[in-house]
Amino acid sequence: MSGAPQLGESVDLLVIGSGAGGLSAAVTAAHLGLKVLVAEKEAQYGGTTAWSGGWMWVPRNPLAVAAGIAEDITQPLSYLKHELGGRYDESLVLAFLENGPRMVEFFQSQTALHFIDGNAIPDFHGRTPHASVGGRSICAAPFDGRQLGANIAALKPSLPETTLWGMGIASGAELRHFLNAIRKPASFWYVTKQVLRYWRDLFIHHRGMRLVNGNALVAGLAASAFAKGVEIRTNSPARRLLVEEGRVVGAVVGCLGGDVEVHARRGVVLACGGFPHDVARKKELLPHAPTGQEHWSAASRGNTGDGLRLGEAAGGVLATDLVQAAALAPVSLVPLTDGSIAHFPHLIERAKPGLIAVTRHGKRFTNEADSYHDFMRSLLAATPAGEAVEAWLVCDHRFIRRYGLGAVKPAPIPMSSMLANGYLKRGDTLEALAHVCGIHAEILQKTVLRYNLQALKGMDDDYAKGETPYNRVQGDAAQTQANGLLNPCMAPLERGPFYAVKVVPGSLGTFAGLRVNVRAQVLNAQGQPIAGLYAGGNDMASVMGGNYPAGGITLGPAMTFGFITAHHAAGVESTDQFQADLHVKNGSGPY
Numbered sequence: 001m002s003g004a005p006q007l008g009e010s011v012d013l014l015v016i017g018s019g020a021g022g023l024s025a026a027v028t029a030a031h032l033g034l035k036v037l038v039a040e041k042e043a044q045y046g047g048t049t050a051w052s053g054g055w056m057w058v059p060r061n062p063l064a065v066a067a068g069i070a071e072d073i074t075q076p077l078s079y080l081k082h083e084l085g086g087r088y089d090e091s092l093v094l095a096f097l098e099n100g101p102r103m104v105e106f107f108q109s110q111t112a113l114h115f116i117d118g119n120a121i122p123d124f125h126g127r128t129p130h131a132s133v134g135g136r137s138i139c140a141a142p143f144d145g146r147q148l149g150a151n152i153a154a155l156k157p158s159l160p161e162t163t164l165w166g167m168g169i170a171s172g173a174e175l176r177h178f179l180n181a182i183r184k185p186a187s188f189w190y191v192t193k194q195v196l197r198y199w200r201d202l203f204i205h206h207r208g209m210r211l212v213n214g215n216a217l218v219a220g221l222a223a224s225a226f227a228k229g230v231e232i233r234t235n236s237p238a239r240r241l242l243v244e245e246g247r248v249v250g251a252v253v254g255c256l257g258g259d260v261e262v263h264a265r266r267g268v269v270l271a272c273g274g275f276p277h278d279v280a281r282k283k284e285l286l287p288h289a290p291t292g293q294e295h296w297s298a299a300s301r302g303n304t305g306d307g308l309r310l311g312e313a314a315g316g317v318l319a320t321d322l323v324q325a326a327a328l329a330p331v332s333l334v335p336l337t338d339g340s341i342a343h344f345p346h347l348i349e350r351a352k353p354g355l356i357a358v359t360r361h362g363k364r365f366t367n368e369a370d371s372y373h374d375f376m377r378s379l380l381a382a383t384p385a386g387e388a389v390e391a392w393l394v395c396d397h398r399f400i401r402r403y404g405l406g407a408v409k410p411a412p413i414p415m416s417s418m419l420a421n422g423y424l425k426r427g428d429t430l431e432a433l434a435h436v437c438g439i440h441a442e443i444l445q446k447t448v449l450r451y452n453l454q455a456l457k458g459m460d461d462d463y464a465k466g467e468t469p470y471n472r473v474q475g476d477a478a479q480t481q482a483n484g485l486l487n488p489c490m491a492p493l494e495r496g497p498f499y500a501v502k503v504v505p506g507s508l509g510t511f512a513g514l515r516v517n518v519r520a521q522v523l524n525a526q527g528q529p530i531a532g533l534y535a536g537g538n539d540m541a542s543v544m545g546g547n548y549p550a551g552g553i554t555l556g557p558a559m560t561f562g563f564i565t566a567h568h569a570a571g572v573e574s575t576d577q578f579q580a581d582l583h584v585k586n587g588s589g590p591y
Contacts, residue, residue: 008261011037013569014251015269016238016307019047020214020555021537022271023221023232024103024562025569027111030228032570034266038230039253041237041302045222046156047273047537048300048509049555052214053171053347055118056559057552058100059136062108063117065101069135073097079123079130080549087323087545095518095564096543096557103563104138112227113220114141123550124371126468133469137552140217142170145209147223154234155222157207158215159298161334161344161407167198170212175348179403182412217555238306241268241314241533248314248532266569267532270522271562272307273300274510274538276326281305285325285512288380288389288505296331296506298345303509307539311514315530316522319515322546327554328376330391331506332406335421343506344407346393347372351474353491354399356451357391357503359383362434362443364451365391367463369471369489373548376505392425392437392500394444396493402479406501425500433498448493458486465489509554511542519568520561534565 012034015022026036038045059076076097081088107113118137125131145152158168169178174194180187194210201209211219222232239259242250250263275281276297283292297303308318330350334342349355351369358364359382366378383389395405404410408418418424427433430448434441454460466472466489475488485491514522514535521529535541537558544553567573 008250008263010263010265011035012264012266013037013269013566014039014262014264014267015271016251016310017047017271017273017537017539018045018218018232019049019271019273019537019558020217020221021540021558021562022269023218023225024559025269025271025534025536025565026230027221027224027228028106028563028566029569030225030230031110032566032572034566034570036225036230037262038225038232039236039238039251039262040232040234041254041272041306042156042300043234044154044156045232045234046215046218048303049214050156050218051159051162051298051300052217052508052555053551054140054212054214054217054555055171055552056138056556057136057550058104058138058556058560059097059132060101061104061136061138062101063104063115063138064119064135067117067119067135069119071132071135075130076132076136079128079132080544082128082130083125083549084545084547087547089543089545091518092543096560099564100556100560103560106563107224107559111220111224112147113217113224115139116141120473121551122469122473124374124470125549126470128549136550139171140213140220143211143216143219143223145207145211145219146205148219148226151222151226151232152207152219154232155215155219156300158213161342164409164413165198167195167208168210168212168215174212179410238310241310243314246531248530251310264532267534269534269536269562269565270307270311270514270539271536272305272539273303274513275305275308276303276507276510277301278305281308285320294389294505295326296333296343296504297326297509298329298331298343298506299509303538307535308514311522311533311535311539314522314533315524316514316533316535317525319512319541322511322542324373324377324546324548325512326507326510327373327548329372329506329508330375330379330503332423332501332503334407334423342407345372345506345508346406346503348474349403349405350375350393351471351489352399352403352476353455353480353485353487353489354402354493355393355395355405356448356493357393358439358444358447359391360437360439362440362447364447364462367460367465367471369465369474371470371548371551372508380505389505391503392439393503394433394448394493394498394500396495396498398495399491399493400499405499408501423501426497428497430498433500437500437502439500452492452494455485455487455490455492458490460487460490509538511538511544511546513539513541516540516561518564520565521568534569536562536565
């Protein structure tokens with residue numbers, strides 16, 4: 001929009017961005033009595049959170065404690081100290097670990113958002129001291145979208161490529177039912193009921209109303225925000241911050257009728273999702289993307305670094321010394337019927353028995369069952385300078401019909417369209433598949449032969465696949481045991497035809513954000529807080545220092561520091577007053 005902004009409106013707290021980090025701050029602030037506006041530049045609210053798995057890493061959370069999993073704060077603290085190494089900032093880590101359980105208790109008891117436990121989900125790195133085999137993860141519980149009323153129309157739906165006909169599938173037990181639908185009667189009936197419910201919702205509401213994963217997280221937060229009078233204003237990009245005498249006092253926000261000055265008495269929260277689609281910033285911070293184009297993030301396309309630029313313009317400083325600037329993940333490029341390309345993140349199938357990953361030279365390069373971030377770090381390390389960073393996920397016919405492969409769904413969903421558009425490659429033999437993919441055929445055959453022999457004895461002598469609790473949970477013990485195998489992550493590739501999908505560098509989001517203190521206040525070049533300016537979500541430099549020690553280390557801190565931000569903006573220290581405030585019920589106190 002051109003021209004001077006309209007003279008404006010006033011709120012207590014202006015939140016820019018509508019993912020988990022921003023909405024956590026908005027809901028908490030509203031419960032503390034503040035008037036809050038959330039400005040979202042896209043036409044739908046929810047950001048990358050709405051596309052995510054919805055998992056949060058929050059050690060010592062109330063759901064784990066209720067299940068009898070009690071640990072002292074020194075245990076997750078020690079785990080992070082070993083994992084983060086030179087990027088360990090004890091003040092930030094303690095702020096997260098101390099406030100995380102309080103955050104969960106607040107949302108669980110005071111809002112429409114509820115959680116399910118991840119008490120059987122291990123940390124990524126089981127060999128690190130004080131790694132946990134469970135009790136540090138939670139996820140948003142399924143949410144009935146009808147609670148949002150008309151506001152559900154603007155909720156960003158789940159990432160289509162990770163759904164079944166647009167229907168979200170919850171991870172864990174529900175996903176296992178879908179994978180077993182044509183094998184087990186109980187799973188068949190479970191899936192049938194879910195599909196029929198989804199089709200009913202489509203007929204009545206024009207979208208599914210049983211929301212799961214990150215979609216449920218956003219819906220629960222949004223419903224809680226609306227209930228407290230928070231406006232989530234879509235199609236409203238922030239143009240620039242308003243600064244008076246060194247204090248951020250609001251922002252100019254784009255609206256359909258023209259730009260508007262929004263004055264924020266208590267401050268502005270930058271929560272715009274980092275820079276996964278900012279070409280210039282990727283070129284600067286991602287060595288594997290020398291032009292900024294060689295990185296295909298699965299994050300929301302609206303995350304183009306807006307919050308980082310706003311923060312820097314106000315004197316904020318970007319943390320560029322992290323171990324990794326992005327939350328790396330292997331991504332495959334899916335051709336869509338409209339000519340566009342979707343970015344599919346490979347998070348689940350790599351650990352299942354009967355798949356290997358190879359470079360174009362035909363060699364394995366990593367433990368395929370390790371985390372997506374570790375997988376990509378290994379691929380980057382294995383790629384010679386000057387070569388394109390890419391790998392192939394290879395499996396046999398039994399595997400792809402059992403588990404699917406990337407955007408290819410398991411049986412009985414047909415895969416003909418994915419073969420026709422070139423996404424999925426097939427060969428009657430390994431040699432034929434290698435020629436189709438451009439993989440060294442002789443080496444690929446030798447690699448598979450060696451892997452098959454190791455699968456039969458249940459031990460990966462090359463990369464220790466299946467030896468950590470995280471590997472084993474991601475695998476399929478029932479399937480391997482049924483076939484007389486010993487390792488839940490390993491089975492021979494032996495029944496043609498054979499299939500492959502190419503994966504390239506991508507991410508679930510970015511880690512390099514604005515430097516903040518323990519109250520999430522943005523810091524200037526002198527390390528001093530900029531009055532009235534906060535950062536949240538991926539606009540805040542990762543408390544993990546660019547490391548990835550467990551699933552949910554993006555959303556867990558995002559929710560927690562949003563909670564902390566709101567308390568500071570309201571003039572309430574969460575660490576001192578949370579327990580007393582929490583017992584004030586039914587609207588008679590701050591909560």
